[in-house]
Amino acid sequence: MSKMDNLRAMREAKYAEAQKRSASAPSRPAARPPVAPPAPAAKGAAAPAASPSGVSPAEGDTATDELCGHRNMSGRTCTREQGHAAKSHRYS
16 A cells, blocks of 8 residues: 555544544533623713712723733733733733
């Protein structure tokens, strides 16, 4: 047998074993169900309370906000906020 014949035989043996294994295994869903988007805030929701410093939590201090934390190849981390919409990262 040539090298190509050996490779073909191994490929066919793997395929046959995979077919046998999939036939005996319980069926699973083909894809994960989609994740529902977060629910929008209710129309009648109260405005967030102001903090003692007089600054609303939405304006919050950038030091207290969570950062993205994405790391590039050189080990620098992204300084943008968590879940930023920008496609690029800012590293420092």
